[in-house]
Amino acid sequence: MFKHLGKHLILELWGCDRKALDDEEGIRDMLIKSVEACNATLICVKTHKFCPQGVTGVAVLAESHIAIHTYPEYGYAALDIFTCGEHTDPYKALDVLKEFLKPESWQIIDLKRGIMENMGTFELK
Template identity: 45%
Template sequence: MRTLGKHLTVDMYGCSVDSLNNLEFIKTAILAAVQEANLTLLNLSYHQFEPQGVTALALLAESHMSVHTHPKLGYAAVDVFTCGDLSRPEKAVAVLKSFLKPEKTKTTNIMRGDFGSQKDMKPRIKVSIAPLRRVRNTSAKVWRFLRNK
């Protein structure tokens, strides 16, 4: 079945402390990512934290993009969720990487709205009775042994 959207979460480690604490730099990076990925910006909201850190959220016609920075750690958490066939969240992430220049990244790709079959939607509970059966059998053997003595 076709999915409704792509959701990329990216942990960026080893970024420049100065760039992570620069609100104008983060805004420029997001605007460039929106343009390169063929996304439609509806609103850009942001906040500069004291003593450091920036959060910026781009509300998109296709969904959203967010950047949360932790300059003291050299870390940025990036989230790009898009719906539709024309958007390219991978391109947006590549642009953000080129701006933030992380030493290491961890990317998680989530396919949103992948309903699968009805069977896939039911919770899976796996219960194993074997350990309980082994305990019961062992205790029965011990009682038999003690009775015969």
């Protein structure tokens, strides 16, 4: 029986709303709503607006983090949602992200972090 400590989603979002990708305050609000949606505990949010364009943001969680880096010139956003604990579900943040960024296409890589066997550590060979 395998168990894992965390769920880590890597998201590739293409064809996003270019104005949204360059909206620092909107990105900040999106991160906060994403934290609430996945039932995580927000510690703090930090964003930075680049010149001439783009935003980086991170929501630091008691259960890990949600991070974004945007490329408005390409309509692209790279996101990272990492949560730990049985009470969190990173997939529940997806609707919030899609509503704000409006991607035409996306790819999700779903990683299980801290895989354990029988409550002990499990080494992959």
